[in-house]
Amino acid sequence: MGSIQHTDDARARIQQAYLDIANPVFSAAEFTLIKVFIDYKAFDAIPDEGDIAVSKLAEKIGGTHEVVDRITTFFIAGKVLASTGPGRVAHTERSRLYKYNEPTAWLYIHMFNNTFRSLAQMPNFFAKHGLASPESASVTPTSISHGFDNRPAYEILVENKGIHKGFNEALKAVGEMYSLKGIYDFGWMRESLASESRPAVVDVGGSHGLALRDAVRNNKFIPAERCILFDLPQVIENTKKNVEKEQDEDLQKVQMIGGTMFEPYPETAQGALIYQFRRILNDFPDEDVLRAFHTVRKAVAPDTRILIIEEMLNPKRMPMNVGLDICLMCKAGKRRNAAMFSELAAQAGFKFNAEFQQISSEFDDFSVLEFVVA
Ligand SMILES: C[S@@+](CC[C@H](N)C(=O)[O-])C[C@H]1O[C@@H](n2cnc3c(N)ncnc32)[C@H](O)[C@@H]1O
Numbered sequence: 001m002g003s004i005q006h007t008d009d010a011r012a013r014i015q016q017a018y019l020d021i022a023n024p025v026f027s028a029a030e031f032t033l034i035k036v037f038i039d040y041k042a043f044d045a046i047p048d049e050g051d052i053a054v055s056k057l058a059e060k061i062g063g064t065h066e067v068v069d070r071i072t073t074f075f076i077a078g079k080v081l082a083s084t085g086p087g088r089v090a091h092t093e094r095s096r097l098y099k100y101n102e103p104t105a106w107l108y109i110h111m112f113n114n115t116f117r118s119l120a121q122m123p124n125f126f127a128k129h130g131l132a133s134p135e136s137a138s139v140t141p142t143s144i145s146h147g148f149d150n151r152p153a154y155e156i157l158v159e160n161k162g163i164h165k166g167f168n169e170a171l172k173a174v175g176e177m178y179s180l181k182g183i184y185d186f187g188w189m190r191e192s193l194a195s196e197s198r199p200a201v202v203d204v205g206g207s208h209g210l211a212l213r214d215a216v217r218n219n220k221f222i223p224a225e226r227c228i229l230f231d232l233p234q235v236i237e238n239t240k241k242n243v244e245k246e247q248d249e250d251l252q253k254v255q256m257i258g259g260t261m262f263e264p265y266p267e268t269a270q271g272a273l274i275y276q277f278r279r280i281l282n283d284f285p286d287e288d289v290l291r292a293f294h295t296v297r298k299a300v301a302p303d304t305r306i307l308i309i310e311e312m313l314n315p316k317r318m319p320m321n322v323g324l325d326i327c328l329m330c331k332a333g334k335r336r337n338a339a340m341f342s343e344l345a346a347q348a349g350f351k352f353n354a355e356f357q358q359i360s361s362e363f364d365d366f367s368v369l370e371f372v373v374a
Contacts, residue, residue, distance in 0.1 A: 028116075030078050033071050034098055035112040038105045042068075043091070043098040046081075051090035103173030109166035111327075114157065117145040118330035134332035135285055142331040153331035154283075158234050168207070168238060175210035178278060178309060181218045183358045184368045188305075189273050190221050198301070199272035200226040204261050204292075205280035207231055208239055209251045211309070216250050224253035228269050233258030261292045265299035275300065278309040285332040286344060293348035297373075306350060306371040312357075313337040318365045338369055345371050 037043055045060040046052050058068035072089050075081040082090045097104035118141040125134070125141040134140045137152045146156045158164050180186075193200060200222050203212045206229040216224045229239065229251075236258040243251045257269055261280075275296050281289050296306065311321040313335040325335045342352040350371040357367045 026078070029074070030080065031108070031112065031116060033074065034080065035108050037071065037075075038098050038100065038108055041100050043095055043105075044100050046089065046091050046095070048091065048096075051082075051084040051088045054087050054089060057089065101169075103170075106166060106169040106173050110170035113163045113166055114142065114153075115327045115330055118142040119326075121145040122330070133285075133329055133334065135287065137285055137288055137332045140330060140332045154232070158232060164234065168235070172208045172210070172242075175208050176214075177364055178211065178358075178366055179214050179218070179364070180211075180309070180368065181214065184307070184356050184370075186215060186219045186222060186274075192273055192303070193221060193223070193226070197226075199228055199255075199269060201274045201276060202228040202230050202265075202269050202272045202299075204230050204275055204277050204296070206276075206278070207235060208242065209254055209256075211276065211278045212254055213248070213250045216254075224250045225255070228255045228257055228272070230257050230259060230261075230265075230269055232260060261295060262288070264295060270299045271301040272299075272304060273301075274305050274307055276307040276309060278307075279311075281308060281341070282310050282328055282335055283331065283333040285334070289341075289344050290347055293345055293350065297348045297350065300373055302373055304373060305353070306345070308341055308369040308371070309366055310341075310369075311335055311365055312367045313340070314359075317359060321365055338367070341369055342371075346374065349374050 040061040040063065042057065042061045045057055054069050054072050055065050057072070058065045061068070069087075072081055075095075076083045076089065079092060079094070081095050082092050084090045096102075098108065099105060121141040121144040124144055126132075129139065137154070138150045140153055142153045143149070143151045143156065146160075148156065156163075157167055189200065192198075201212060201215060203209070206212055209229045212224075212227045212229060216222050216227060229236065231239070236256050239251075240256055255268070257266060259266060259269075261277075277292070281292065284292070300306070311317065311324065313325070314337060321335065328334050338352065338355045345352065351374040353370040353372045355367050355369050358364050359367075
């Protein structure tokens with residue numbers, strides 16, 4: 001009797017362990033295989049209406065029937081794809097989001113390359129460097145995941161064309177999220193803009209220029225010609241091409257300068273009324289944030305204001321941002337609160353002035369921190 005009871009208990013424990021592990025393992029498998037199918041444009045090869053034979057799908061994307069059958073069977077089980085009959089598949093509402101150029105597809109590509117691969121290397125990172133957050137952007141789970149012992153995360157990102165495109169397109173897809181309309185009042189600039197010819201806003205790490213466009217469109221007194229998009233040279237090159245292609249009226253007028261926030265700002269980008277850092281400083285460890293503050297301090301005028309627009313560390317914020325903090329850890333970044341930014345800014349000669357919060361909507365969950373010269 002005792003031994004039967006023992007066997008039943010053991011079976012129950014094993015069953016529980018299997019059920020518990022199934023979720024994370026199969027989620028990881030699903031994420032990986034969706035990324036694979038996006039790479040092979042398999043979701044585009046499935047017709048919008050009707051269905052397709054798995055053998056035909058395999059032929060279209062250049063895979064063996066055997067492997068495509070195994071993957072689609074897995075997708076059907078997870079309701080990523082629908083089964084319409086033996087050996088046939090069709091889209092679901094979900095799988096349509098994975099077609100090439102859909103924002104969701106770019107986020108999958110970006111998150112797979114820059115977060116998922118890095119997460120798998122976290123145990124190795126901690127074993128090698130101790131259980132502490134990465135302190136240098138060069139020695140991180142992300143660098144290990146790309147085969148480097150010592151290389152800054154952004155260099156890895158920028159030098160790999162495919163990975164960089166995934167990152168850039170993902171940024172574009174979410175770039176409209178953080179509008180400052182109704183959150184931050186640019187009105188204080190009016191007088192200086194009218195009486196002086198200095199730059200208005202320098203958007204440091206401005207990527208596609210969507211933050212600048214938001215500022216210019218919602219504040220007609222800010223001339224686009226006096227705004228500067230400042231980002232890594234490769235990013236600026238790409239943005240210029242996009243703006244040219246899309247003929248965006250506002251962005252065509254914006255000045256675009258390639259460079260890095262760690263080197264002295266070029267003459268034309270000095271003395272601006274505002275230097276804004278939107279969703280860039282959280283990507284970096286304290287030592288780099290401090291470096292960026294020191295460099296921008298040398299470019300400012302006495303009345304310049306610095307804006308930091310970031311998801312903030314605050315227990316009341318949305319759970320998504322708590323998760324994103326772990327993604328940031330992969331590359332030595334972290335979420336901070338106003339006090340943490342203020343402490344770093346003070347070391348470089350800036351004084352905290354105000355915090356403008358946007359925590360009311362489901363997606364926009366950020367603050368604008370305003371600093372002035374100390
Ligand atoms: C997470 S993205 C945010 C982009 C944009 N500000 C936004 O809110 O959508 C970070 C940006 O910082 C840029 N960046 C990274 N390192 C930089 C550096 N050293 N100097 C200037 N920009 C940098 C990246 O190229 C990228 O465009």
